[in-house]
Amino acid sequence: MNKAIIFDMDGVLIDSERFWKQAENEVFTSLGVKVTNEYSKLTESMTTSEVTKFWYDKYPWKNIELRTVEEMVISRVIELIKTENCQIKGVKPFIEKLKTKKYKIGLATNSPDKIIPVVLEKLNVFHLFDSISSAEFEIKGKPDPAIYFKAAKKLGIKPENCIVIEDSYSGMLAAKNARMKVVAFTNGNRECDFEIADYKIENFNDKEIEFI
Template identity: 35%
Template sequence: MDGVIIDSEPIHVKLEKEIIEEAGGDYAKLKPEDFMGTTDVQMWSTIKEQFGLKLSVEELINICRERFIQTIPQIPLVDNVLDFMAALRNNGYKLGLASSNNERAVETVRNQFGLDQYIEVFVNGEAVSKGKPDPEIFLTAAKLLGLQPEDCLVIEDSRNGVLAAKAAGMRCIGFQNKNSGRQDLSKADLIVTSFKNLTIEDIKNLLNEPL
């Protein structure tokens, strides 16, 4: 979702910097791109331990969630993503969203942008025990869609997400979002910089389907 459907990574970075510095940590010592694609618990547990923050992981998560949800109305969609999803649906593809973000954030984005008309299955980071780069979230989404992993194609903007997709045995398109940091997407089967450059023929080729 983040960085692929909504262009939210700059907001995440801004909020995380504010919260870490308010809590007594030094944001400059972190690489925010390392946390993209991971769950809230994974990220804030690491940050709390690194800086010895007094706030609990749960408190840090709740502060960040509340601030993020308040900003969702200001976050833009990624260019051309709705047109691309509509084209996929019109060509008979099933769509699922597998986001490491929490349930409330996913539901807020789902309702804000009317994603139900494109996406059948929504899986959030709280529905799985292991975050990306573990493949659990993608395997869960595939099961809910009634599909085998080898019949699935993932679009990801983060290194952790690409690794999770490949670990799940799925094809993967790396979406190079300039706002997602310098992510290593080299393990992806195809890398694109815009949904304008991605066609149904590309999807069919990656899934070895007849054109």
């Protein structure tokens, strides 16, 4: 029996991908970086430290440390999350119903640790999570499976008894490599390859919980 459900954050709990793109464009452009759609596509699955290093290697700037620039991006994203409407419809009641079925609930995200409480408080779901994990504290972020192994360990559940809800290929691959079942949250996305998922859901409505 599956005993834990682990959620990705960006694109699953909140519609925040656009915030990362906006912050990336604003911060790095201000440093003289020529942010292109082609290169931005490559940074989508990276951690913020990896993104910062990526752009620095392409267009090295002077007098500002990489960590400081990374913090500028994070601060801008936090500002946008706090001020913009970005909740994914139906996700809170979906998690609440999972809790009534006695599942442990985890969070595993490539986003920095300091963003997690901002998101969970905005959605008023902090109390519903049994563990939270950020790839900031792993050597590698998704698609490396380390973050999902860490999440399972924190929950006290074997990886094979965990279901992961993801919206990106790199996230699904990370979960698969951790020997977990994968539910793809498609949310109308026609560009992502969801074929490696065990199950797909378009939204968080009542009928979608029954398959679990």
